[in-house]
Amino acid sequence: MIPVHGTRIYPKGYEPQDEPDYDPGLRNQLLDHILSSASEADTDTDMFRVMARRRSTRRFSKRPVEAVKMDRIIAAADTAPTAGNYQGFEIFYVRDPKVKKGLVAACNGQKYVDAPAVLVFCKNPARVKFDFEQYVLTKFAIQDATLAAAYSQLAAQALGLSSIWIGMLDERAVMEVIGTDLVPSSILCIGYPEQSRYPKPRRNLKDLVHVV
Numbered sequence: 001m002i003p004v005h006g007t008r009i010y011p012k013g014y015e016p017q018d019e020p021d022y023d024p025g026l027r028n029q030l031l032d033h034i035l036s037s038a039s040e041a042d043t044d045t046d047m048f049r050v051m052a053r054r055r056s057t058r059r060f061s062k063r064p065v066e067a068v069k070m071d072r073i074i075a076a077a078d079t080a081p082t083a084g085n086y087q088g089f090e091i092f093y094v095r096d097p098k099v100k101k102g103l104v105a106a107c108n109g110q111k112y113v114d115a116p117a118v119l120v121f122c123k124n125p126a127r128v129k130f131d132f133e134q135y136v137l138t139k140f141a142i143q144d145a146t147l148a149a150a151y152s153q154l155a156a157q158a159l160g161l162s163s164i165w166i167g168m169l170d171e172r173a174v175m176e177v178i179g180t181d182l183v184p185s186s187i188l189c190i191g192y193p194e195q196s197r198y199p200k201p202r203r204n205l206k207d208l209v210h211v212v
């Protein structure tokens with residue numbers, strides 16, 4: 001039987017333990033506003049073209065990223081699916097040059113972490129209110145944070161920017177540098193590329209997909 005909470009239907013075992021900390025009957029007006037705000041001339045609205053053209057960048061120009069674009073990149077993260085819609089992640093938008101320098105050291109000396117815009121995606125399993133074992137909540141939180149970062153990465157590409165995903169990081173060192181108890185899962189470094197390059201090749205689709 002499918003459990004019903006009030007008027008809401010949940011898969012078995014996924015019933016929320018707490019009421020959500022937002023009114024599910026209200027649309028998120030700020031989020032909608034940011035996402036639907038007038039497109040810039042260099043915004044690509046073809047999702048598949050955005051995916052096809054994305055290429056990691058480790059050399060950024062000095063050109064700053066416009067605030068309106070950062071708003072949309074962060075809003076994009078907020079549209080990602082999350083386990084139970086508990087949104088088990090948080091974002092640290094690093095603007096302080098000293099903090100960026102600290103992150104370079106915390107990321108194995110990767111100097112491009114000192115990028116024009118830096119977002120640290122952290123897990124927050126305490127937001128995930130399922131009555132499951134802790135390791136499941138942590139697993140959900142890392143998936144939440146990872147998906148959110150991927151949405152931001154694609155949004156950056158759609159806005160004419162480029163990015164590099166940083167997974168090689170010292171979790172404790174990053175936490176100390178940004179001043180949080182939340183464990184980071186990835187860092188997204190964003191900026192205008194010095195030069196745009198073709199996407200990297202991938203394996204043959206037949207080696208990727210297993211039909212069972």
Ligand SMILES: Cc1cc2nc3c(=O)[nH]c(=O)nc-3n(C[C@H](O)[C@H](O)[C@H](O)COP(=O)(O)O)c2cc1C
Pocket residue numbers: 054055056057058110164165166167168169199200
């Ligand atoms: C989980 C993960 C961890 C990564 N960690 C790093 C990293 O620490 N430093 C870095 O320069 N690139 C890192 N990358 C970027 C990859 O090297 C890059 O995505 C890959 O070479 C494919 O290139 P593309 O993004 O242009 O398709 C990471 C990517 C992923 C998905």
